[in-house]
Amino acid sequence: MPIGESMTSAELNAVTCGGKFGRIGRRDVLALLAGAAAWTSPSHAQRSAIPVIGYLCPESPGLFASRLKAFHEGLGEIGFIEGRNVAIDYQWAEGQYKRLPALAADLVARNVDVIVAPGGAPVALAAKAATASRTIVFEMGGDPVQLGVVDSLSRPGGNITGVSSLSVEVSPKRLEMMHELRPTAAKLAVAANPTSPTVNTQLEKLRSAAEILGVRLEVLMASSEKEFEAVFAAVTKEAARGLVFTSDPYFAFRSGQLAALAQRYGVPAITQSRDFPTSGGLMSYGGDFVQSHRRAGIYAGRILNGEKPSDLPVQLVTKVELIINLKAAKSLGFEFSPSLVSGADEVIE
Amino acid sequence: MEVQQGFRSLFQKYLLVLFMAVAIPLAINGVVEAWFGYRDQRARLDQLLGVQAMSAAAEIHDFIYGITNDLGWLVQLPWNDEPDERRRTDALRLFRQAPAIVALTLLDHRGLERLYISRIGLNRIDSRTDRSTDPAVIGARAARTWFGDVTYNRGSEPYLKIAIVGNRPSVGAVIAEVNLKLIWDVISAIKVGKTGFAFVLDRPGRLIAHPDISLVLRGAEEATSRPFQAIRDAIGSAGVGSATGRDINGRDVAAAAAPVSGPDWTVVVLQPLSEAFGPIYAALKRTAAILAIGTVIAGLLAYALAHRMTEPIRLLEEGTERIGAGLFNHRISIETGDEFQRLADSFNRMAAELALAQEQQERIARLKRFLAPQVADLVDRTGDDGVLKGRRTEVVVVFCDLRGFTSFSAEVAPEQVMSVLSEYYEVLGRAITTFAATLISFSGDGLMVLVNAPVPVEEPALRAVDLAVEMQRSVQELIVGWRSRGYRVGFGVGLASGSATVGRIGYESRFDYTAIGSVVNLAARLCASATDREILMDAEVAEGVGGRRSVIGLGNRQIKGYDEAVPVFGISFDTP
Numbered sequence: 055m056p057i058g059e060s061m062t063s064a065e066l067n068a069v070t071c072g073g074k075f076g077r078i079g080r081r082d083v084l085a086l087l088a089g090a091a092a093w094t095s096p097s098h099a100q101r102s103a104i105p106v107i108g109y110l111c112p113e114s115p116g117l118f119a120s121r122l123k124a125f126h127e128g129l130g131e132i133g134f135i136e137g138r139n140v141a142i143d144y145q146w147a148e149g150q151y152k153r154l155p156a157l158a159a160d161l162v163a164r165n166v167d168v169i170v171a172p173g174g175a176p177v178a179l180a181a182k183a184a185t186a187s188r189t190i191v192f193e194m195g196g197d198p199v200q201l202g203v204v205d206s207l208s209r210p211g212g213n214i215t216g217v218s219s220l221s222v223e224v225s226p227k228r229l230e231m232m233h234e235l236r237p238t239a240a241k242l243a244v245a246a247n248p249t250s251p252t253v254n255t256q257l258e259k260l261r262s263a264a265e266i267l268g269v270r271l272e273v274l275m276a277s278s279e280k281e282f283e284a285v286f287a288a289v290t291k292e293a294a295r296g297l298v299f300t301s302d303p304y305f306a307f308r309s310g311q312l313a314a315l316a317q318r319y320g321v322p323a324i325t326q327s328r329d330f331p332t333s334g335g336l337m338s339y340g341g342d343f344v345q346s347h348r349r350a351g352i353y354a355g356r357i358l359n360g361e362k363p364s365d366l367p368v369q370l371v372t373k374v375e376l377i378i379n380l381k382a383a384k385s386l387g388f389e390f391s392p393s394l395v396s397g398a399d400e401v402i403e
Numbered sequence: 404m405e406v407q408q409g410f411r412s413l414f415q416k417y418l419l420v421l422f423m424a425v426a427i428p429l430a431i432n433g434v435v436e437a438w439f440g441y442r443d444q445r446a447r448l449d450q451l452l453g454v455q456a457m458s459a460a461a462e463i464h465d466f467i468y469g470i471t472n473d474l475g476w477l478v479q480l481p482w483n484d485e486p487d488e489r490r491r492t493d494a495l496r497l498f499r500q501a502p503a504i505v506a507l508t509l510l511d512h513r514g515l516e517r518l519y520i521s522r523i524g525l526n527r528i529d530s531r532t533d534r535s536t537d538p539a540v541i542g543a544r545a546a547r548t549w550f551g552d553v554t555y556n557r558g559s560e561p562y563l564k565i566a567i568v569g570n571r572p573s574v575g576a577v578i579a580e581v582n583l584k585l586i587w588d589v590i591s592a593i594k595v596g597k598t599g600f601a602f603v604l605d606r607p608g609r610l611i612a613h614p615d616i617s618l619v620l621r622g623a624e625e626a627t628s629r630p631f632q633a634i635r636d637a638i639g640s641a642g643v644g645s646a647t648g649r650d651i652n653g654r655d656v657a658a659a660a661a662p663v664s665g666p667d668w669t670v671v672v673l674q675p676l677s678e679a680f681g682p683i684y685a686a687l688k689r690t691a692a693i694l695a696i697g698t699v700i701a702g703l704l705a706y707a708l709a710h711r712m713t714e715p716i717r718l719l720e721e722g723t724e725r726i727g728a729g730l731f732n733h734r735i736s737i738e739t740g741d742e743f744q745r746l747a748d749s750f751n752r753m754a755a756e757l758a759l760a761q762e763q764q765e766r767i768a769r770l771k772r773f774l775a776p777q778v779a780d781l782v783d784r785t786g787d788d789g790v791l792k793g794r795r796t797e798v799v800v801v802f803c804d805l806r807g808f809t810s811f812s813a814e815v816a817p818e819q820v821m822s823v824l825s826e827y828y829e830v831l832g833r834a835i836t837t838f839a840a841t842l843i844s845f846s847g848d849g850l851m852v853l854v855n856a857p858v859p860v861e862e863p864a865l866r867a868v869d870l871a872v873e874m875q876r877s878v879q880e881l882i883v884g885w886r887s888r889g890y891r892v893g894f895g896v897g898l899a900s901g902s903a904t905v906g907r908i909g910y911e912s913r914f915d916y917t918a919i920g921s922v923v924n925l926a927a928r929l930c931a932s933a934t935d936r937e938i939l940m941d942a943e944v945a946e947g948v949g950g951r952r953s954v955i956g957l958g959n960r961q962i963k964g965y966d967e968a969v970p971v972f973g974i975s976f977d978t979p
Contacts, residue, residue: 199557206557206558206559207557207558207559207560207620208558208559208620208621208624209621209624220523223523224522224523226524226525227523227524227525230526263525266525267525365617366617367559367620367621368559368620369616369620370559370560372502372582372584373502374522392492393488393491393492393495394495396492396495397492397496397498398499399499
């Protein structure tokens, strides 16, 4: 679905041209001057001359590569290219979400021009807690209003705005799809991260959906990689016919690991991230992270160009994608219904 | 000084008039051209923006009708009571095709909900809720296609509900919820010129599509939509064509609108005036530049022409001033080959004639010294002193002097001598004037007078005799007085007639008129030999009188310088 992609590119052409070139021109000149000054003290000069983005990342560079690429694309559409007219100060939490508040505080102390908090509600909340004055651009799957990150979608208020991928919103849809795949199952397992800020609302929605669908839920908790195996083991043990992952960045970034475990345990599972079926998992349903990270990049660029975060409404991604892996289905010994296949945005054969 | 000022103002007048003559038509032409250029461009802009608006409206229309067209496929087959898996597959396929659709509701012929599928929420299959009273269903049944009002999902994303029914009741109806955020694709692709763009307002005037998605996501807010409504209203009140106004960034824009039928929206295209009127501004700048250059050229031309016109006048003025000051040899040099040159030439001719006239005047003034006033006047009137040219003519020469004057002058005081001479010449001068004789010279007490030259008179001899008598009479009157004072002087006159050479003699400004010949000598001798109270004349004079006066023959007398004795005549006159 190319609509979301092209929207971002044309968006800034139409809207931000006016101010953009002027500013970039000035920045270029400043960068050039800084380059001259950098002869003696390069690091200092670079810092003071070109804007700096503080990039607060919950994971390691390897796991975040695809998201970071999308972010860079978004920045590039506004005219910012890392190393040329913008510097990015990365803080990697390496999957230890408890470190996020400290890293966020660190970025605030380093006086960056804008803090980008991608990859989920915990990151946004850590950044928001760290500063009330520095501008923050978030990227998350949850509902920023419900999480108290912003006042409303159209008027975020304060120093924060960003993009929501709707992944949390569609958790019940994953249960529905798993139910469609296993229509006769009386019991389905749900994996949740107890440390996630959205865990309770997701489980609540899932339970009411299960009631409508007429299935029982076996909720399994995992908050670290060590616990993953136990989850899959429990699915088999509890005779649940399928496993539905709640939306959680920790799970999403470990799609490869989860896909391998699903294959090993022969568990049909659905997650939020397309990385899961592409790594051999069965299927995924969730917001398009390429679109959401790209838009986060655009917002970061627009803020560097002087726009106020309160004037930038929170954007919801327009694309929620269904990816199915026919090979995985075959190895699990069943077939997708024609309606699922026809509704899939991408089919891996 | 005054002359100088007059000259200057004439130059200024010419300069102004000539400048105006060039600059005004140029300015009028420039203004007219600019005005028509503006009108043409304005009309073209109206037309262009109108077409752009229509084309944009067509694209928005296509977007909406693309969706309704897709929805049409879901209302093709009649419903029965069985669950219909195929319809779900079709609906899911439509989801993939039409990303803007977020939810679909399929109703059967009784208006019961048979299928609800959503991208976000849970699907409902065969819920059989009665939706027959839903305004969407009623609306669609009335007009086949029904468009709801735009709603803002969570106060941010604009959504539109579309309902359509099939071509017969048994196929039921479909209601779709469309996320209008995706019109962005269409709207952002519409370019008006370089920086112009389009936006869409719904019926109440809320912003539902704009290249800046941030504005659309706040479209539900009155504050966001108001400036856009203002543009739409401005176009509405301007009637057909385009209107001008301010956009949210405060730029002046030209805008045109076109309706999107069906959902009853308005598409507005706008273009910054700076860009839309770019060609006009360029043309105006060109015109201004041409005007400026033209004005400079007009100024230079006017200066040159005014200078050319006033320069001869200045030369004429200067020339006449000089000529007026008496410099008659001054010549005005104007080679313009026109009336000015002609005028200068006639000035020069006038100066030459004036010089001639003055010369003659001076000559005549000199003549008056020795000519009788009547003669002088004559010469003056004729303006010709040709009469003074040397020639040989018959004249009567009259000489007179006082007897015993030398001894008298030695005896008395010079004042008395001068007083006597003064009285003497006064009476003689009066007599000479009376008889229109020509005074040739006087020295001491002697006087020489000429009759019949330079101007011939009638009866010269008679006139000369009468003159001599008058001289004797008047001087003798004086002598009576002198004698009473003890001065012993007498007075004698001699006349002779004959041919003599008369003419002007002298050098440069000192000229005299004189007579040369033996007749002069004879007259002088006769005068010398005349005693007091005596008038002696030669035979020729006596003959000339011809008995009209009592001339008495005095017999021959021996005259100095003459070998033979000359017959001499006298005349008696009454003495006081």
